[in-house]
Structures are given as C-alpha cells and as structure tokens.
Amino acid sequence: DQQVKQNSPSLSVQEGRISILNCDYTNSMFDYFLWYKKYPAEGPTFLISISSIKDKNEDGRFTVFLNKSAKHLSLHIVPSQPGDSAVYFCAASTSTSYGKLTFGQGTILTVHP
Amino acid sequence: NAGVMQNPRHLVRRRGQEARLRCSPMKGHSHVYWYRQLPEEGLKFMVYLQKENIIDESGMPKERFSAEFPKEGPSILRIQQVVRGDSAAYFCASSRTGGGLTAEAFFGQGTRLTVV
Numbered sequence: 001d002q003q004v005k006q007n008s009p010s011l012s013v014q015e016g017r018i019s020i021l022n023c024d025y026t027n028s029m030f031d032y033f034l035w036y037k038k039y040p041a042e043g044p045t046f047l048i049s050i051s052s053i054k055d056k057n058e059d060g061r062f063t064v065f066l067n068k069s070a071k072h073l074s075l076h077i078v079p080s081q082p083g084d085s086a087v088y089f090c091a092a093s094t095s096t097s098y099g100k101l102t103f104g105q106g107t108i109l110t111v112h113p
Numbered sequence: 114n115a116g117v118m119q120n121p122r123h124l125v126r127r128r129g130q131e132a133r134l135r136c137s138p139m140k141g142h143s144h145v146y147w148y149r150q151l152p153e154e155g156l157k158f159m160v161y162l163q164k165e166n167i168i169d170e171s172g173m174p175k176e177r178f179s180a181e182f183p184k185e186g187p188s189i190l191r192i193q194q195v196v197r198g199d200s201a202a203y204f205c206a207s208s209r210t211g212g213g214l215t216a217e218a219f220f221g222q223g224t225r226l227t228v229v
Contacts, residue, residue: 004155036220043117043204043220044156089155099146099208099218100169103155 003027004092006104013111019077021107023090026071030092034101035064035075038087047088048075080111117142117207117221118187125227132192132199134224138207145188146206146218147180156204162188195228202226 005024013019021035031052036044050057050064050073057064063076077084087108091101118137126132138145143164148156161169162182173180177195182188192199202225206218 006155041222041225043119043222046217046219049217097161097169099144099206100158100161101146101148101156101206101218102158103148105155 001026002105003030004090004102004104006088006090006107008107009105010108010110013080013109015082015111015113016079019075019080019084019109019111021075021077021088021090021109023073023075023104024071025073025092025102027092027102028071029094030102031095032093033064033066033073034091034093035062036089036091036103037084038089038106044089077109080109082111082113085109085111117205117219119203119205119221119224121224122222123225123227125229126195127229128196129194132195132226132228134190134192134203134205134226135187136190136205136207136221137187138205139219142207142209142219144208144210145182146208147188147190148204148206148220150202150204150223152201159190192226195226197228200226200228 034049035047038044048059048062066073087106089106090104145162147159150156158172160173160180177193179191202223204223206220208218
C-alpha cells in the first residue's frame with residue numbers, strides 16, 4: 001500500500017522556467033510533509049517542509065503548496081537551474097514521530113540549459 | 114559540525130555472510146532511523162531507535178535483520194545470512210528529538226550493500 005505517491009517518474013524543464021513536482025498521499029494522519037533532493041550515490045538532502053496547519057511555505061526559489069482536502073502537495077522551483085537536476089522525493093510523517101518518514105517513489109528532474 | 118556518518122560506503126558480501134552497517138548520528142542527536150532503498154524505488158522506513166531502545170521496528174523484516182543503538186558508539190544495522198534480495202542502499206538519519214520542530218531528520222550518505 002503506497003501511502004505517498006509521486007506519479008511522474010520524470011520531468012524535463014528548460015533552464016529559467018518553472019518546475020512543478022507533484023505528490024499525493026492517502027493517510028489522513030500525516031500532518032508534516034517534506035521534500036528531499038537526492039543526487040546519485042548520496043543521501044537525501046532536506047529542501048523544504050510544510051506543516052498541515054499551513055497551505056504554503058516558501059524558501060527562496062522553492063515553494064511548497066499543500067491542499068489537505070485533495071491530499072495533494074506540490075513543489076515549485078522557479079527559476080529552475082541545471083544544478084537542480086536530481087531526484088526529488090516527497091515524504092510525510094506524523095507529529096508523534098517526525099523522523100519516521102514515508103517516502104514517495106521519487107521524480108527525476110532534468111533541467112536543460 | 115560533522116553530519117551523519119555512515120560506514121562503510123560500499124560493502125560486498127557473499128550469500129550467507131553477515132553484513133554490519135554503522136551509523137554515527139550528528140552531534141547532539143539521540144534519535145536514529147534506518148531506511149532502505151531498493152533499486153528504482155523510494156526509501157522505506159525500517160527502524161527507529163533511541164539510545165539503548167528500539168522505539169519502532171515496524172519496517173524491519175522479521176528474520177535476519179536486527180538493529181541497535183548502544184549507550185556508547187554508533188548505531189549498527191546487522192543483516193545475518195545475506196541473500197541477493199538484500200542488495201540495496203541503506204540510509205541512516207538522525208534527529209535531535211522525535212517530535213516538534215527539532216525533529217527534522219538529517220541523512221547520511223548511505224551504505225551500498227551488494228550481495229554476490
């Protein structure tokens with residue numbers, strides 16, 4: 001049972017344009033959501049998070065939107081840069097154990113110069 | 114301030130051997146989590162430990178796998194009698210607390226286990 005889903009295995013974007021990565025979840029107990037970026041042969045690196053009491057969180061070029069009624073969140077990167085090319089994982093947890101994360105399958109983002 | 118340190122980075126074991134993966138959490142972090150990433154998949158939670166205690170092992174296979182986080186020293190993920198299906202990247206993460214704003218988990222670079 002995949003509780004966190006990233007339905008797009010890959011996304012290709014031109015440099016300078018917006019990248020939108022999507023994530024859906026099924027478990028209504030999740031109240032904390034995170035995005036991680038991962039390069040090959042490295043561990044995931046935390047990007048940005050959002051609590052369920054908010055619907056938007058912004059940090060520089062990265063913005064995460066949360067739609068609780070649709071159980072959907074998205075990560076917007078604008079403007080996209082070639083260095084953003086990596087695998088992006090969506091993850092979710094509950095307030096009782098933030099470190100126990102349920103991950104999506106990941107989306108490979110490629111930003112072309 | 115060193116991050117989460119995992120060793121070895123790469124480990125090759127023959128079927129039937131034992132694999133020991135080590136994880137030293139970030140300084141000041143007392144919560145450790147182990148995750149496994151199979152090829153072409155996302156990371157899957159395995160176990161959550163605090164010093165000398167297993168808090169949640171709901172993601173651990175029932176046999177051959179064990180984990181510990183002793184009072185002194187790194188956390189150890191132990192796989193006995195490895196099989197080809199154990200080949201994966203194993204990631205350790207640590208956090209300062211288990212809940213609240215300081216519970217953000219930081220990941221190590223992983224140990225890539227190959228069973229031949």
